[in-house]
Amino acid sequence: MTHLPHPQPSSAARGEKEDEAASSFTRRGVLAGAAAATAAASIGAADSPASAQTGNDMVAFVQLSAALTGIADVKLATGNFNATPANSDPVDIRRQYFDWVNRRRPAVFRRLLQIAGDAQKLPEAGRAQAIIDRVQAAPDAKYLARSIVLMWYLGAWYDPGDLQKAAELPNHPSPAFKVISSKAYSQAWALRVAQAHPMGFSEMQFGYWARPPSERPVFIGN
């Protein structure tokens, strides 16, 4: 666990509605704020040369993921995925996910990145929905898109071929999955969407459960 950001003691007074990421003053929270202030641009050479990805690819991946998951980009890619120096994101799960998908389904992944890249020209208000609409209209890309959403939500890999069979064939067994890494598990979003935390990975403090959680946007930015 030493490679994960360590939760820090809450600086807020006890007894208030002070729960969770809201006021527990975490690195994640601080860096997310910094990232939010920055506009999208290319990282260029700062990216790992060993990777097939370019800076634009990573921007497209985060935008694609944000549109499909409904979770704010600054939450998915904490820190600044455009900044110099790169890798100011202490979690940096996006890179692991990008590489994971790119190794398994490079061609279809390229199509999804293209869809997200093209959408950058659209006004921000309709961008997410435009990405979703185009993904839904592309049968070969749709199931990989679902795999990507599940990866972000659960830190686990569900093969798109298995998802397709489960969704289209009657009585097909529920697809198996593999937890991508311990980091992926601890960064999973499903229970943050539920205003909680991955089981076994609380960044909150004693007694938080006796009070209502913070509002949803505090957790996922939406």
Added chain:
Amino acid sequence: MAAESCIECDVAIVGAGFAGALIALELNRDANNPIKVIVLEAGAAVPANINEYLERFYTAAAKVPESPYTPEVVDKDDRPTDPSKVMAGRPTSLSLGANNWTDPKQSYLVQKGPRPFASTYDRVAGGTQHWLGTCLRFVPADFKMKTRYPSVPQFVDWPIAYDDLNEWYGKAECELGVSADLQEQKFLGIHFPDTYKYPMPKIPRSLVDVAVDEALQSLPEERTRFLEMEQPPTSIPVRSLPAARNSQPYKNRRACAGNTNCIPICPIQAKYDPTITLNDATETGHGEILDRHVVREIVVGENGRISHINFIQYRGPATRGCVKAKVYVIAANAIETPRLLLMSNNGGRAIANSSDMVGRNLMDHPYYVAWGLTQKPIYPYRGPLITSGIGDLCDGPFRGKRAAFRVDIGNEGWNFVVGGDPNVTTLDFVNGLNNSGLNAQPDRRESPLGKEALFGKALVDRLNEKFTRQFRVGFLVEQTPDLDNRVTLSQQFKDGLGLPRPEISYNLSDYTRQGMVAAYRMKDLIFEKMHVTEFTKKVAKDEPTRFDELIDGKIVSFNYYGAGHIMGTCRMGDDPRQSVVDKFQRSHDHGNLYLVGSSTFPTGATANPTLTIAALSLRTARHILDTDFRR
């Protein structure tokens, strides 16, 4: 193995769980009178830290109770490995399915039925790291079931009463570090010494607890008459559970941070487990733990006294050895302790078994669960797994007719009941499936294909709305001690060391099943008062724990889980013809042999057994010092 070449010590303890660890430490409280203790542990060594356990837990697809601890019982795809190849085998929840519970190639326990014994256990430190932390005392009536409820033929009295344990409960609560509110724990006759204080204030209630409590504050008598209490209650209190979970820093461990993961592993060790006491016991300089040492035989010498025990160690290539001590304490569990006694042949008879009670009266708390959605968010998946329950219905006149139950209230939503949420529900709404039941197509509730497959904000909205309203409730049902619920030795199947595996016969008595029926009615009452829409999955036809009962003219199918509370197979009593150990857990047959842990419980009550195991263990340690070492 000749006794002359044995490792020598004062006290040999077999098993490093709660009972073994507590006794190992307690024997060396007095630094001026050291007692050399050797603990033989069948499983692996306690690691220096829990990082490896956590890594395994986080990356396990099936996050079952044993997932952090036992890499050898599953293969790389999380399927059970062949138990004949595992050195110190153990049951796993992955081998309780319809397709494999009776398959000895997958199930370490050779299950003969007619129903599955559904609890599992582990080996390292007794596997007790994956307990929940609940530290309830028994209620006084639990010790006197035959006297109080003579109409139930299976019941016997304990040879001790609540007052014999009162002081020891307090000592156990101190050692484990229990958080509770004293006034709140005074119910059904539970009482405390005048000056008593719990070590820490109680763990706060969750929002889920509060929702249940509010719903049960005003009840019409006609809705609670089925409980057959003294008087039909018009309100039923939800009480915080005493827990060995820190509510403030205690014994150098931090306060609970609500990781919602007590089972299988607390990532910050805010919850007590026996590795803490084992560490203290070895720190005394007089306690030693021999890991991967499986005791295979207890040998009787002169005057019925135990002369030595024989073990196989498998740290490297397996070798044999023996330990010679003044006193022997068998602290395995209620399956492994009788197994060892039965493996030890004393002139054609098992050890400590002149009563023929060794291995009989196997009990658990068969666990019935139900789940649904509340109308408003109650925010599960926050706080310890369980923080409150209903204990006030654990004793009353009904116990002459049907089993008591204790209610526990889950803070973990539908996590385990649907086979692993948040994954199941998330997959449903991402991929258009309906394994949770929450994404049903109109009029096609049973179909595995769901109504919606969502992306983006619609997905977030839907999952938030579902997850925050998930509710589940559980009922731990008292089980009668039945002679035919039994641990014996398999003649056919062996473990990786060539030792016979435990064979289990198990059933639920009518009395126990009627407790489930009452639990079902209680579930209806709770759901009605909380306005919960029920989603409990229909019990599959081939579900091995399934049984049907007629309730109000309707056939209701039940299934049950194991509670991990394995009890009863070396029962305690005053009469050597009817029981295996005396009130200090000493064998009636062998003066220097003690059997400790919940195997000695004559009846099982509804509280989880750990605190009572701990109290009895401390009391036995005192008795060993007084009588065997005259300290």
